[in-house]
Amino acid sequence: MGTIYILWLRQLKRYMRSHSRIIGSLGQPLLFLLALGYGFGPIFQKAGQGNYLEFLAPGVIAMTILFTSIFSGIEIIWDRQFGFLKETLVAPASRLDIMIGRTLGGATVATIQGIIVLLISIVAGFRPTNYVLLPVAILIMALIALLFTALGTAIASLLEDMQGFQMIMNFLVMPLFFLSGALFPLQGLPEAIILFSSLNPLSYGVDGLRGALIGQIYFGFGIDFLVLAGVSALFLAVGSYLFSKIQV
Amino acid sequence: MFMSVILEEAGSHRNNRLDSENNISIKVEKLTKKFGDFTAVDSISFSVKKGETFAFLGPNGAGKTTTIKMLTTLLKPTSGVMLVNGYDPVQNQDAVRRSFGIVFQDESLDEELTAYENMEFHGVLYKVPKELLPKKIEELLKFVELWDRKNDFVKHFSGGMKRRLEIARGLLHHPEVLFLDEPTLGLDPQTRNHIWGYLRELNRTEGITVFFTTHYMEEAERVADCIAIIDRGTIVAEGSPGELMKQTNTNSLEDAFLSLTGRRIREEEIGSIEQMRNIRKLWRR
Ligand SMILES: Nc1ncnc2c1ncn2[C@@H]1O[C@H](COP(=O)(O)OP(=O)(O)OP(=O)(O)O)[C@@H](O)[C@H]1O
Ligand SMILES: [Mg+2]
Numbered sequence: 001m002g003t004i005y006i007l008w009l010r011q012l013k014r015y016m017r018s019h020s021r022i023i024g025s026l027g028q029p030l031l032f033l034l035a036l037g038y039g040f041g042p043i044f045q046k047a048g049q050g051n052y053l054e055f056l057a058p059g060v061i062a063m064t065i066l067f068t069s070i071f072s073g074i075e076i077i078w079d080r081q082f083g084f085l086k087e088t089l090v091a092p093a094s095r096l097d098i099m100i101g102r103t104l105g106g107a108t109v110a111t112i113q114g115i116i117v118l119l120i121s122i123v124a125g126f127r128p129t130n131y132v133l134l135p136v137a138i139l140i141m142a143l144i145a146l147l148f149t150a151l152g153t154a155i156a157s158l159l160e161d162m163q164g165f166q167m168i169m170n171f172l173v174m175p176l177f178f179l180s181g182a183l184f185p186l187q188g189l190p191e192a193i194i195l196f197s198s199l200n201p202l203s204y205g206v207d208g209l210r211g212a213l214i215g216q217i218y219f220g221f222g223i224d225f226l227v228l229a230g231v232s233a234l235f236l237a238v239g240s241y242l243f244s245k246i247q248v
Numbered sequence: 249m250f251m252s253v254i255l256e257e258a259g260s261h262r263n264n265r266l267d268s269e270n271n272i273s274i275k276v277e278k279l280t281k282k283f284g285d286f287t288a289v290d291s292i293s294f295s296v297k298k299g300e301t302f303a304f305l306g307p308n309g310a311g312k313t314t315t316i317k318m319l320t321t322l323l324k325p326t327s328g329v330m331l332v333n334g335y336d337p338v339q340n341q342d343a344v345r346r347s348f349g350i351v352f353q354d355e356s357l358d359e360e361l362t363a364y365e366n367m368e369f370h371g372v373l374y375k376v377p378k379e380l381l382p383k384k385i386e387e388l389l390k391f392v393e394l395w396d397r398k399n400d401f402v403k404h405f406s407g408g409m410k411r412r413l414e415i416a417r418g419l420l421h422h423p424e425v426l427f428l429d430e431p432t433l434g435l436d437p438q439t440r441n442h443i444w445g446y447l448r449e450l451n452r453t454e455g456i457t458v459f460f461t462t463h464y465m466e467e468a469e470r471v472a473d474c475i476a477i478i479d480r481g482t483i484v485a486e487g488s489p490g491e492l493m494k495q496t497n498t499n500s501l502e503d504a505f506l507s508l509t510g511r512r513i514r515e516e517e518i519g520s521i522e523q524m525r526n527i528r529k530l531w532r533r
Contacts, residue, residue, distance in 0.1 A: 006372040014360045083356035090320055091373040092345035248322050 003093040004101035011072065011105025015112075022113075029064045029117045033057065033124050036183070049185065055216075057121040058209035059182030065114040065144045066202060070173055072106025073152015073239075077159055086248050095244040103149045103236065110145035111138070118213075128213045136221075137212035143228040144205035150235035157242035180206050186218060201231045272331075273298045273425055273457040274319065279328035281314050288314045290481035291328065296459060296474070298424075301451055303472035304461040305505070307513045311481040312461040313353055316429050319459075320350055333424050346374070349418030353429035353461075355410055359403035363394055363413050366402060367420060374421035388416040392446060408439035415446065419456075426450070428460035432467065444471055463513055469501045479509045 037053040044052035079085040088098055180202035197203045208224035211217030274296040281289040289311040296302040304312045317323040321337045321344055330337050333347040357366050367385045389395040392412035418426055432440040450456050462468050468475050469489045476486040485492055485508050489501055496507040
C-alpha cells in the first residue's frame with residue numbers, strides 16, 4: 001500500500017512541478033480545437049453532420065489523454081537512463097506494487113489533463129449536452145488513461161533507450177489516434193478502416209466520451225466500458241509481467 | 249548518534265540465516281556472468297567478514313559493477329553461488345534487499361524531487377516505520393551535512409552533495425552492508441576525504457560492512473582492510489594492502505598492481521570518464 005501510494009505521489013509531484021510540460025501539452029489540443037474545429041466546421045456543417053466543434057472536442061480530449069498516458073508510461077526509460085529506476089528496483093518492495101503505483105500516478109495525471117482540455121473546450125465554445133453524465137465522462141477518461149499508461153509501461157519495459165520512441169509514436173500512437181473516430185465519424189468508411197477502428201481500444205474511449213458529452217454513441221456504453229476495462233486489465237497484467245523482468 | 253533510533257529494531261530480521269559462519273557478511277563462490285559470448289565476470293570467489301572494509305580494485309571494464317549488480321539482485325548470475333548476510337540474492341531477493349544499502353556508480357536520485365523527498369521515498373519503499381521516519385531522515389541528513397538544504401531540489405546539488413545524499417539514503421533502513429560503486433569518482437580530493445570520513449565513522453561506531461569499488465590506488469590502500477584486485481573478470485590477488493605488497497615483493501600498491509596485472513590503472517581513463525559525465529550533465533539540462 002505504501003509503495004503504491006509513494007509512487008503515485010511521485011508521478012503527481014513531478015507533473016505539478018513541470019509547468020512547461022503542462023503548458024506545452026495543452027497547446028496541442030488547443031490548436032486542434034481552434035484550427036480544426038473552426039477550419040473544418042463549415043464543411044462538416046454543409047455535409048449535414050452538425051456542429052464540428054461538438055463532435056471534435058471529445059476526440060481531442062481523448063487525444064490528450066492518449067498522448068499524456070503513453071508518455072507517462074514511457075517515462076520509465078528516462079528513469080532508467082537517469083539511474084532512478086535502479087533505486088526502485090533494488091528495494092524490497094513488490095514490483096507489481098511499483099508498477100501499479102506508477103501506472104495509477106500516470107493515469108491520474110492524464111485524467112487531469114483530459115479534464116483541463118474539457119474546460120478549455122468549453123471556453124472555446126463547446127457545450128456538453130448533458131451535464132448529468134459528466135461523472136461518466138470522467139470515468140471513461142480515467143479508463144482511457146489507465147489503459148494507455150499501462151501500455152506505455154509495458155512498451156517501456158522492453159526498451160533500453162529513447163531511440164525506439166519515435167517509432168512507437170509514428171507506428172503505434174498516431175495510427176491509434178487517427179483511426180479512433182476522434183477526428184471524423186466512423187460510419188460509412190471503408191471496411192478495412194472500420195475493422196481496424198473496432199480493434200482499436202481508443203475507439204471505444206472516444207465513443208464513450210462522445211456518448212457521455214454530446215449524446216452520440218456508436219458501440220454503446222456497455223460495450224465501451226467492457227472493452228476499456230478488459231483491455232486495461234490485460235495491459236496491466238502484461239505490463240506488470242514485463243516490468244518484473246527488467247534487469248539493469 | 250543517529251543509529252541510536254535505528255538500533256532499536258535492528259536484529260528483527262537477523263534470524264533464519266542460512267550460514268553458520270556468523271562472522272561472514274558476503275560469500276561468493278565461482279561467480280560467473282556472461283553477456284552473450286562475452287564473460288564479464290569469470291568464476292570469482294571471495295568472502296568479506298562482518299565489519300570489514302573491503303575494496304574491489306580494478307580498471308575500467310574489469311567486472312566490478314557487474315559483480316555488485318549480481319550481489320544486489322539487479323542481475324542474475326550465469327552460474328555460481330552467492331550469500332549476502334546469509335541470504336541468496338537469487339532465491340531470497342527481498343531478504344537480501346532489506347539487508348544492504350547501495351550507492352550506485354551512476355547517479356540514482358530523482359532530480360525533480362527535493363533531498364527530503366528522495367529520503368522519504370526510500371523510507372516508504374523500505375517500510376521504515378512511519379513514526380521513526382522523520383527522525384531518521386533528520387539524523388542522517390544532519391550526518392551528511394545536508395539538513396539545511398533538505399527542501400532544495402536535487403537538480404541544484406553539486407556532485408559531492410548528491411553523493412552524500414545517496415549515502416544518507418543508503419543508510420536509512422539500517423543496512424548491515426553498504427555497497428558503494430566508485431563512491432568518489434569525479435569528486436575533488438576534499439570531498440573524497442569528507443565522504444570517507446563519514447564512512448569510517450559508520451564502520452567504526454556501527455560495525456557496518458563496507459564493500460566498495462574503486463579506481464583510486466591510494467584510496468584502496470588507505471581505507472580498505474582487504475583488497476581484491478580484479479582484472480578482465482578474474483580476481484588476480486586478494487589480501488590486505490601489506491599482504492599484497494609482500495606477495496609481489498613491491499613496496500607500493502601501485503607496483504603490486506602493475507606486477508599482478510602487467511599494467512597500470514591509467515589516470516587518463518578516469519579523466520575521460522569524468523569528461524563524459526560532464527557532457528552528460530550538460531546534455532540533461
Ligand atoms: N548489460 C551488458 N551487456 C553487455 N556487456 C556488458 C553489460 N554490462 C557490462 N558489460 C561489459 O562487461 C564488462 C564489465 O563491465 P563492468 O561495468 O562490470 O566494469 P567495471 O569494472 O564496473 O568498469 P568501470 O570501472 O568502467 O565502471 C565490460 O566490458 C562491459 O562492457
Ligand atoms: Mg563500474
